[in-house]
Amino acid sequence: MPATRHLPPPSATERTRHRRLREQGGTDRAEFDAILAAGFVCHMGVVVDGSVLVVPTVYGADERTLYLHGSVASRSLVAAPGTEVCVTVTHVDGLVLARSVFEHGVNYRSAMVFGVPRVVEDPDEKLTGLRLLTEQAAPGQWGYARLPNRRELAATALLALPLDEVSVKTSSGPPEDGDGPDAALDVWAGELLLRTVWGEPVADPALSPGTGVPRHIAARQGTALG
Amino acid sequence: MPATRHLPPPSATERTRHRRLREQGGTDRAEFDAILAAGFVCHMGVVVDGSVLVVPTVYGADERTLYLHGSVASRSLVAAPGTEVCVTVTHVDGLVLARSVFEHGVNYRSAMVFGVPRVVEDPDEKLTGLRLLTEQAAPGQWGYARLPNRRELAATALLALPLDEVSVKTSSGPPEDGDGPDAALDVWAGELLLRTVWGEPVADPALSPGTGVPRHIAARQGTALG
Numbered sequence: 001m002p003a004t005r006h007l008p009p010p011s012a013t014e015r016t017r018h019r020r021l022r023e024q025g026g027t028d029r030a031e032f033d034a035i036l037a038a039g040f041v042c043h044m045g046v047v048v049d050g051s052v053l054v055v056p057t058v059y060g061a062d063e064r065t066l067y068l069h070g071s072v073a074s075r076s077l078v079a080a081p082g083t084e085v086c087v088t089v090t091h092v093d094g095l096v097l098a099r100s101v102f103e104h105g106v107n108y109r110s111a112m113v114f115g116v117p118r119v120v121e122d123p124d125e126k127l128t129g130l131r132l133l134t135e136q137a138a139p140g141q142w143g144y145a146r147l148p149n150r151r152e153l154a155a156t157a158l159l160a161l162p163l164d165e166v167s168v169k170t171s172s173g174p175p176e177d178g179d180g181p182d183a184a185l186d187v188w189a190g191e192l193l194l195r196t197v198w199g200e201p202v203a204d205p206a207l208s209p210g211t212g213v214p215r216h217i218a219a220r221q222g223t224a225l226g
Numbered sequence: 227m228p229a230t231r232h233l234p235p236p237s238a239t240e241r242t243r244h245r246r247l248r249e250q251g252g253t254d255r256a257e258f259d260a261i262l263a264a265g266f267v268c269h270m271g272v273v274v275d276g277s278v279l280v281v282p283t284v285y286g287a288d289e290r291t292l293y294l295h296g297s298v299a300s301r302s303l304v305a306a307p308g309t310e311v312c313v314t315v316t317h318v319d320g321l322v323l324a325r326s327v328f329e330h331g332v333n334y335r336s337a338m339v340f341g342v343p344r345v346v347e348d349p350d351e352k353l354t355g356l357r358l359l360t361e362q363a364a365p366g367q368w369g370y371a372r373l374p375n376r377r378e379l380a381a382t383a384l385l386a387l388p389l390d391e392v393s394v395k396t397s398s399g400p401p402e403d404g405d406g407p408d409a410a411l412d413v414w415a416g417e418l419l420l421r422t423v424w425g426e427p428v429a430d431p432a433l434s435p436g437t438g439v440p441r442h443i444a445a446r447q448g449t450a451l452g
Contacts, residue, residue, distance in 0.1 A: 054270070174431060190429040196420060
């Protein structure tokens with residue numbers, strides 16, 4: 001991993017911890033896995049004809065591989081195999097409100113994956129990848145909704161990215177100007193939390209009357225993502 | 227704007243509307259502005275030494291310019307002026323749960339900005355940009371917390387990106403398999419909403435006792451972002 005891919009050291013206002021995970025990563029790898037597990041939408045950066053494109057897409061993962069719904073990027077990646085991407089998953093946990101504007105910041109957890117994705121062609125692996133990303137977003141749906149048939153499987157673009165080069169960057173805790181001269185100011189300081197919460201299920205107007213919301217969907221209401 | 231930068235047409239599962247905004251954009255520009263106004267964290271994609279890097283950062287905007295906190299990217303952009311970036315702001319509104327896995331999707335609003343950012347050097351513009359991004363994240367803080375002094379202003383890296391080449395991609399509504407053969411399946415279908423909501427203010431443990439939470443912070447609790 002060239003040093004240039006490392007994120008820079010934390011700035012004064014960010015109070016970030018940044019660790020490059022080793023392939024034998026222990027706690028760090030666990031933190032990376034936890035950040036991935038807590039979300040289902042990532043931002044993938046890819047260079048298309050010389051221009052960077054950052055697109056949101058859904059993902060799933062097993063221990064070694066990140067699977068991405070690749071409708072946007074797969075064309076360019078098929079056209080230019082060997083193209084490197086960066087995939088970032090970010091959870092924003094709150095605002096850091098300090099005594100000074102300069103010390104303001106955001107508490108967050110961010111995971112990045114670098115690598116060269118391949119387009120998944122094998123039908124079995126495609127089914128596995130689709131299961132992982134469906135269950136990442138909506139646990140229980142793979143065993144509930146109708147599974148993809150051959151035609152649908154062929155029409156789905158899926159990318160696989162090895163989880164070899166990954167990094168984690170997080171920021172947490174109160175502002176850091178509580179022990180400096182600004183602490184004497186009559187200014188409230190702390191963190192304003194931000195939460196992402198599942199809301200109510202809204203039935204499709206075309207749904208047959210009497211079709212109840214299954215428990216695996218209904219039970220999510222009020223639970224937090226991230 | 228070369229055609230290659232356009233996002234592809236919507237796939238069967240995404241039911242996306244995608245429009246490239248013209249410089250004279252009317253409704254579309256309003257939709258772009260609304261997506262930007264509803265958030266405060268973006269993902270910026272930039273090529274650093276040949277590798278794509280996608281980093282979360284905070285932003286603010288006026289009618290013509292997007293300002294970005296640029297601690298990560300500014301070094302590479304200073305080193306290689308003229309480097310193009312893509313900045314994406316995404317709000318995830320819910321999961322689209324269809325009768326078939328194939329028709330599952332995500333309802334979201336996403337705004338993209340393409341362009342070559344410049345590093346803001348002028349102290350007045352820097353102050354303006356910082357005010358915009360502070361107020362984007364925490365309305366009311368610019369008039370409440372201590373403003374940046376000369377040293378702090380010099381230590382802050384800020385990027386300015388013209389809002390000339392922008393696009394919007396959104397998806398909303400119920401799944402689309404309610405009028406096909408799968409509608410006969412005994413499978414619930416609809417949307418599971420996702421909301422991002424401000425939580426409680428958590429005081430800095432170092433805060434002087436008796437410093438109350440100001441109204442502009444306290445009033446956000448329970449309100450939705452996005």
